[in-house]
Amino acid sequence: MSFHEDKRRARSPLSFSFSPLTTFSVQSKSKITTMVNLTYGALTMVPALLFSVLSLPVKQRNTLQESLLVCCWMLTFTIPIYHAGQQSYIYSVTVAVLCWAIGMKMTVWLFCYSIEDRCQSTFVQTLFSWRSRTTKALPVTTEWQSIPVLPYLTRYFVLNIQLDLLTLVFQVVDHQRPKRVLDQLLHIGNPSYEPTESLFSIALSFGLCALFCLYLQLHMQSTYEGFMLGFASVYQLLPFVEDRLNAYSKTTGTKTKPNHILQIHALKYYLECTVSMQPLFFHPWSATHLRDFWSKRWHTIYNDSFYHVGYRPLQQLVKKYGKKNSLQLHRVIPMFGVFVLSGIMHEYILYCVLGSLHSLHFVGGFQCLFFSLQIIGIVVEDVFISNQKLKGLWALCFMMSVAHFFVVPYLATGYISMERFSFIPLLKRVYLLEGHLL
Numbered sequence: 001m002s003f004h005e006d007k008r009r010a011r012s013p014l015s016f017s018f019s020p021l022t023t024f025s026v027q028s029k030s031k032i033t034t035m036v037n038l039t040y041g042a043l044t045m046v047p048a049l050l051f052s053v054l055s056l057p058v059k060q061r062n063t064l065q066e067s068l069l070v071c072c073w074m075l076t077f078t079i080p081i082y083h084a085g086q087q088s089y090i091y092s093v094t095v096a097v098l099c100w101a102i103g104m105k106m107t108v109w110l111f112c113y114s115i116e117d118r119c120q121s122t123f124v125q126t127l128f129s130w131r132s133r134t135t136k137a138l139p140v141t142t143e144w145q146s147i148p149v150l151p152y153l154t155r156y157f158v159l160n161i162q163l164d165l166l167t168l169v170f171q172v173v174d175h176q177r178p179k180r181v182l183d184q185l186l187h188i189g190n191p192s193y194e195p196t197e198s199l200f201s202i203a204l205s206f207g208l209c210a211l212f213c214l215y216l217q218l219h220m221q222s223t224y225e226g227f228m229l230g231f232a233s234v235y236q237l238l239p240f241v242e243d244r245l246n247a248y249s250k251t252t253g254t255k256t257k258p259n260h261i262l263q264i265h266a267l268k269y270y271l272e273c274t275v276s277m278q279p280l281f282f283h284p285w286s287a288t289h290l291r292d293f294w295s296k297r298w299h300t301i302y303n304d305s306f307y308h309v310g311y312r313p314l315q316q317l318v319k320k321y322g323k324k325n326s327l328q329l330h331r332v333i334p335m336f337g338v339f340v341l342s343g344i345m346h347e348y349i350l351y352c353v354l355g356s357l358h359s360l361h362f363v364g365g366f367q368c369l370f371f372s373l374q375i376i377g378i379v380v381e382d383v384f385i386s387n388q389k390l391k392g393l394w395a396l397c398f399m400m401s402v403a404h405f406f407v408v409p410y411l412a413t414g415y416i417s418m419e420r421f422s423f424i425p426l427l428k429r430v431y432l433l434e435g436h437l438l
Helices: 003-010 021-053 063-082 089-112 115-118 149-170 179-186 198-250 259-273 290-297 299-319 327-360 366-384 389-411 421-438
Strands: none
Touching: 021 063, 021 089, 089 299, 089 327, 149 421, 179 198, 179 366, 179 389, 198 259, 198 389, 259 327, 290 299, 290 327, 290 366, 290 389, 299 327, 327 366, 327 389, 366 389
């Protein structure tokens, strides 16, 4: 049972019936909780707003400005840590991911951009650019493209149904089994430890880890498709807005302000580029090798930030101080920086969920270990495996062998039971309502 499940069970009013006064008390408590969550969410965004104001371009670096920007940068990461473990799982995860994403953008803008780069791209502009295009850039035209909403709505619906079905599977099976198996595997060679899991149970645990990775992919992918659905819906409204502005200018005899039309066309082009990008998860289970999996197929939204913060600085150091004839050294050390940064990100999110209980739920450090081990897998793949099919097989086997380090912390902290939008309960309510009306 997870930490958040314990808290919910402790508050569960099963031992008495609700009176009107009790109902009013519960409703008041719910409103207070909502207000606290909204206040906390607003508080976490204050450093980003201050950073946006203070990061206005200047001709040369200013010590006072740089110091204030560093303070805002630090507050962005530390506010969720200070309030760690005080909100629900979904709210803590959402705020932690948002603060990490904005904090990474701050890191790139503050420590990696030159004065010339800052003048060309303000901090606010970088918040609207998360991934580089892998295909040819779209031409800038005034023609409206065909971006129907139905395909995005269909994908969003299908992904959530699949997610609901996987949730039902995890409710039936013992999803805490991987935690016990990992504990047993870590005690191999300890004569005083008595094994509790059979070989069949261990094999089943590896299957559950693979199933959770699929669950995690569907969860993040459905969130991404929700954003794409929103973007496509906004795109459908833009021609109507443009027509209304033009009609208003004709009826009043005034010219439509060029800035308004330019802003609409800028938003139009941004949405066209965004929806035409490679998906956030590009068939990850079809990866031909580990490097292909991590660099091109799995959750590519942080690739640009991780390159500037983790890969490029170490690459420059290796070029300056490393051996010039060591190709592996020039490739491995910069990659190590990226994977360590990725491990720190996941540890940060889990700590923001649990707070001081982070180390008590068998989760601390495993994310960093999992991502650090990826370097070993890539080095073995590059040095000893040349056949493309064998590389794909090695990638699958290696990921499965270390999956427990990644999966167990999320299962132990209650990720499966996290609140989220679900279609099955909604469809059930509609069915029951129709039955009641009939």
